[in-house]
Amino acid sequence: MIHRRSNDLHFSQIMLLLKRRRVFIASIVLLSGAAATGIGLTLPPYYTAKAQLLYQADAQVGTERSEDSAVDTLVEMLNSPGQLRRLAKSLEPSPGDTSEITPAELAQTETTKSSPPVLDYDTLDQGLNVYKERQSRLVAVTFRSIDPETAALVANRAVKLYLEHESDFQREARAQALRTVSERMPDALARIDQAEGALREHKIKFGLADSGAAGFDPNDRQIGEFSQQLIIAQSDLAARDAKLQTLSEQQRSISEGNADSQNGIEQVVGKDQTVHASSDATQPLGEDQQNEIKQVMLGRDAVAARVSDIDKRLATLQEANAKTTPAWIRLRELEREANAAGEAYENLQRQQNDLRGQGNGRLSVRIVSMADVPDLPSSPNPLLFVAPTLVASLLIGGFLAVLLERLDQRLRSERDVEETLDAPCIGMVPTVPSGMRANIAQLLRNEPYAPYTEAIRSVYVAATRGSARSILVTSSALGDGKSTLVRSLAAFAERLGQRVLVIDFDLRHPQISRLIDDGKRESTPGAQTDTNDLPWEALIRTAKKDGIDYLTIPRLPVDPLTVLLNDDFPSLIKQQRQNYDCILIDSAPVGGATETRLLAMMVDCVIFTVRWGVTEAGTALAAVQQLRSSATAQGIPIAVVVNQVDLRAHRRGGYSEPVAMSPVPA
Known part of the structure; x- marks a missing residue:
């Protein structure tokens, strides 16, 4: 579809385009649906098993934020590479060794396998998922596998392996702390003995008693x-x-x-x-x-x-x-040292007793539920993706159809011709039926209402309207059906009682004598080699079957331009215009013959033929521009005929568009 004057596609055009490419779109949809169905049937279903852990907050946890951080830390630890490596290693028992599977795991997963599945690190990393369930302290541990028993076994193994690892870690840490306390106690006892000995020696040396609870000596009290x-x-x-x-x-x-x-x-x-008392009687x-x-x-x-x-x-x-x-x-300093040594020893004793009394301790995580063997797959049915695939392929097919149509530059319709070549399209000539190709005149005479006859009638009327007496028929390449079109126009004109002269100037591939007179041709009198002495009138022959006059230019060993540049040939055309109602000249394609452009300047109009669905727009445009570049100031009137049209494909593709047939300019 060629639209050079508008880049927009209307809705009706898009629908027509999609209808035209419906086979292509249907093929894409069917292939995509078949591929989706095949993939869906071959993909195995996946099963997901889930175990749950509960984080138990200690009394020391004071805020909700610390609990959330602890739960997030638990999730990361269960997802850590170290945990995955331990899990992968635990699932790799030696041949014939079933000690890795505990009886509880066998009962939980209801499996009868002799050994756990062998899963590598990457498989565990892809299938294992640990997450926090909503706004709670529950942590879910899930595993996805094509085997439901394997899914439950791995989920339970991951939970138990983590708890065992944490228990071992706490037990080792407690044992290490107990060893450290036990190693420090002899040093603490030695410091006590040393402090008490120094205190006794000081008391004996200075003759001092205990300072008492008040911490002062007797002199201080006095x-x-x-x-x-x-x-x-x-x-x-x-x-x-x-x-x-x-x-x-x-x-x-x-x-x-x-x-x-x-x-x-x-x-x-x-x-x-x-x-001193005075005995004076006068004392006041x-x-x-x-x-x-x-x-x-x-x-x-x-x-x-x-x-x-x-x-x-x-x-x-x-x-x-x-x-x-x-x-x-x-004395007071020594007493304080002795008291400090005693308190340090008592603290070590308390720590030792506490560590011994803790036993195995209590983990901050406990199992809420173990994973059961899933009965139903967690993955959706692959066949459910067939419908979305069909819709997606339909959209993709439509897009590709529009793209192909936009990229397709082959001429098929009147609109394509007029917008590309800027010339009127005067006819859409269908392909000649295979049984009538040998006798086109009989087809035109016996079937006056056949599509081919109607097309030739339309072309002839449009081409000969006005004062057009001489018509040049050419094309852009061989095989476009120009010679057949000339033969048909000549036969139609002869049936109308018109006198027609057909000149075959395709010196490289002459076809007219074969089409008009079944290849029968009388020998040319004399073997002339000089074009100046060539009697053109003597070369005109009349077909015995149809009575059509035709002139075939002999293939002379000279440059074909010498024939056109000679005044005899232009004079022949002018002279024959008086004798014939229509002169049809079949010339070589424009792109391969220079003489065609010279012939275009000698005729009244040019019919340029293109082959339906074959001729590229660029090729045809280049040929038309070559014809126009050699025109005189008045210009060359050019009309276009779309030849060899497949009527069924043309109607099915919706290429027919109502256009007004413009007459050929005089």
Whole structure:
């Protein structure tokens, strides 16, 4: 399909195109369906077995995020290359060895095989799938295989192998920790003995007792006691001084004029001496007041003496304590070292007891369910893919059909001719029936309504309309049926009572004499070799069967252009136009003969024939452009005839399009 003036395909054109290529599309669909069915029948079904593990969160796990991380870690460990290698190795027993399959696995998978299947690392990596089930702590372990028993066996083996590996790892770690603790205990005992020995030696050397729970030596306690007593005595002395001051203020307010008595009292208080009683009858103080002052003074003196005694004893103790403090400090350091050594030994004993009491311990993962042998395959039925394959192949076939049509540049329809060659298509001539090829005139006479007769009638009317008297028939290549078309047009014109002259100027492959007069030809009088002396009129012959006049140019050993450049041949055409109603010239193809382009300038119009479904658009366009390039200023009127049309294929492919037959330009 050629559409040079529009790159868009309308819906009707697409449907017509698909209808035209329906056999091609149906072949692709059938082949694809057959291939999909064959593949579906040959592919074995796959079975999937699933085992489940539950991650048990420890009490130390505080957040949901840590649980999710632990579950994700469990999934990665079950999918790790190391786990797959261990699984592959466990499935490779030695010949005749069935110890790898436990009785529980045999009961679970209901298998009667003598040995587990041999699966390599890549097969396990492709078939084994471990994933977290939704938002839970359940971990699913699945295996996909064409054998349901193998699927269940591998899934269960993967779960148990992981648990055994984790148990062995924990047991080895516990044993290693116990060995480490046992190796450290003798060193801890030696440090205890060393610390206690150093403590005893220090006590004996300095004559020190235990520092006690308070952590102080006796001198510290005595210094503390004397310090407290000193504080109390100083407080009592201050209280007594305050009381004497108060009595002095009271005395001043009672007797403001007796300065001597007041001075006497203040003198006694200020000098810290005993008041001597005076027998002077003029003493302003009363007897009670004097007694109270004496008692306060006596108590003050006693307290002052006590304060002085405590100060002396405290100074003595502090001097002695300054000499014994480094020994006590070292004593406390040794005691702390001994306590630390004892605590370290006790910690090791506790660790040892805890490790021994743990036994096998508890894994953070437990089995929820083991894999059962699946009864139904997990893979979809391969035959279900036949329908999608048919749909996909239908789309692909349609696309390829459109692509092939767009790439097909062969001329088949009037539209192809007009859009490609920019020339009117005046007829679609079908193929001559095989039984009538030898007598075309009889076909035209006996079957006036046959498709071939109708096509020749249409071409003749369109070609001879107007003043067109001389017509050149050519093509782009041999085999396009131009000579048969000339013979048919001549026979049709003769049947209409027209005088027709057929000139065969195809010097390389002459066909007219064979078609018109069954190859019978009288010998040319004289063997002329000079084209200037060639009697053209003498070469005109009349067919005995149809009475058609024809002229066959002899194949002379000269350049064919010498015939055309000679004035005799153009004069012959002009002269015969007066004698004949129509002159038909059968020339060689344009691409292989230069004389054809010269003949085109001597005629009224040119009929260019193309072969239906064979002639390429590019080849025909090049030939037409060669004809136009040799035209005069007025141009050469060119009409196109599509020859040898397969009518059934033409109708079936929908190539027929209603077009208006344009007359040949005058």
